[in-house]
Amino acid sequence: MIPPRWPLHPPPLPGEALSSWLERTASAYDLPLTTLLEHNLGTAGRQVSKVKRAQHHDQLDTDPPALLLEVLHERSGVPVGQLRHMTIAGWTPWLLDTLDVEQAGTFNCFVRQDSVLFDHTMIAHGSDPVRWRPWLQSADGAERRQRACPLCAERPEHGLLLMAQLPIMLGCPEHGCLLQPAGLAVRHYPGAPDPEVTAVTEMVQAMDRRTHEGITTGQVTLPRRTVHVGVWFRLLRIVLDEVNTPTSFLRHKADKATLETIWARVERPVRAGQIRWAPYEALDWDRQAAMLEAAAMAMHLSSQGIIWARGTLGSLLSREPDRPVRSDPDPTVAWTNAVRDFNAWLLTIVDDRDASRQLLIQLSATNRTPEGYELTRQGLINSGLRAEHLPHWPGMNVMVLPDA
Ligand SMILES: [Zn+2]
Known part of the structure; x- marks a missing residue:
């Protein structure tokens, strides 16, 4: 027994x-x-x-x-x-919409529906990758790699971070040193040489701490305001795509200058020397690390006003006064307000059917498909709301929900 x-x-x-x-x-x-x-x-x-x-x-x-x-x-x-x-499944739909690679062919929707650094109307994109999921390699790709901080590894009570398996952070949020493959970070026998400890830059530390803050609290503090971790994941993945944009895709001189400034500041060739474009998830780890450095630099330069993040979400990174980037009504503002309300409401509406329904309606306002609506509904259930308070997409009901 x-x-x-x-x-x-x-x-x-x-x-x-x-x-x-x-x-x-x-x-x-x-x-x-x-x-x-x-x-x-x-x-x-x-x-x-x-x-x-x-x-x-x-x-x-x-x-x-x-x-x-x-x-x-x-x-x-x-x-x-x-x-x-x-x-990872516990972080859908915030980290990624779904783990099902057959349903996740939404690169354009996930990465390019909004923008941060560039005016997304002035970018000529190539074709979307197929069988793509954010942060994860393709379903038949190599297994993920667990990475560890060599200083944390000295203490057995320190565990390994879930997100350290993904190309979403470079350093230990506590010690600020470069995460290494777990096998290299651990001292395998008493008296073995110390594992190598390499500090990441202050900009990378700031970015990794935001990611860790989001994972542990559900919110991320940005210069302008606090946002839901789902907004942060989306914003970070968009910036990683933008610093990986071939200059020939950028139609606006200001965007080309922004890209070149970012890569010059990290003292690397533009796009880490790549010739052809490939989605971030398909790059090798060295290039992913370079992209993370560039993304961290972009956020720093934007917060300092050295570059102007012209995209729809760019104002979140800036301490400058709001600059209108779209005429009203601005869907970005509506979305950001929705997740802000999510932060405030979630703990208080668990027993409130009407508020739960209202929140689902808000968060699914941009979903045009039953699948997208149902993903948002499931995400709210995973976050603690009650399934019986959240109706299915019309026509997909498994049972008829009585009104409160
Ligand atoms: Zn550490």
Whole structure:
């Protein structure tokens, strides 16, 4: 019989990956993670353990079976919602719309519906990549790489961050040193040489701390205002696309000058020396690191007024007075207001059917498809709102919801 509750289990750390927390839990019993999965977590654990070990962490941290999260809740008392936020799936639709690569062909919608640095009406884009998901390689691409801070790795109670697996941050938000492949960051035996510690720039630290703030609090403090973490993820991914824009795509001289200024400040050739364009997710890690440096520099230069972020979301990075970039009504303002309201409302409307419905209507205002509407609805449910308060898209009802 499987015991219902573990007598020992360290609490999950802010931003920690599910696999990291389970590794630390298993080590409390001097067990390998595979043993914990196969012999203590029932059918769901054995289901995960069937995958070869190299993919364990990937499945655990990407989209583990719902049953496994329920069993982990029984064993530890950690709420299922908190466990889910230790996985990539727990961050849909904010980090990415969906994990399903067949439904995620929305590069243009995710990356180019808004803009930050450039006037997006003055950019000539190439064709959209297919089978694309933000931050993740294609479904049949190589596995993600867990990276770690060498200073954090000195302390076994420090876990590995979920987002350190993605090309979304360069440094440790606590120590400001470059994240390295986890195998290189750890001292493998007493007396082994110290792992290499490389500091990231102040600009990169500032950007990584914003990402960590968003992951741990749900909000990110920008020069102009505090925004929902979903806005931050979107803004960051847009800037990473913009610093990767071939100059020949830019029709406006000011945008070309902005791009050249950013890359000159990071002392690298424009676009890290690439000739052809490829989406950020398809670049190798060295080029992704260069893009992250350039994005951090772009945000710094914008906040200092050295460059003017002319895009629809550009004013969020600037301390300058508001410059109207669109005539009223501005959909960017409407969207930003909606997520600001989300921040304020979420905790107070869990039991309020009407407010829940109203929030869904607000957040789905730009969704033109049943799939997009349903993704937003599911995101609110994942964030704690009640499914029975949130109606399905008309015609997709699985049951008729009575009015309150
Ligand atoms: Zn660290």
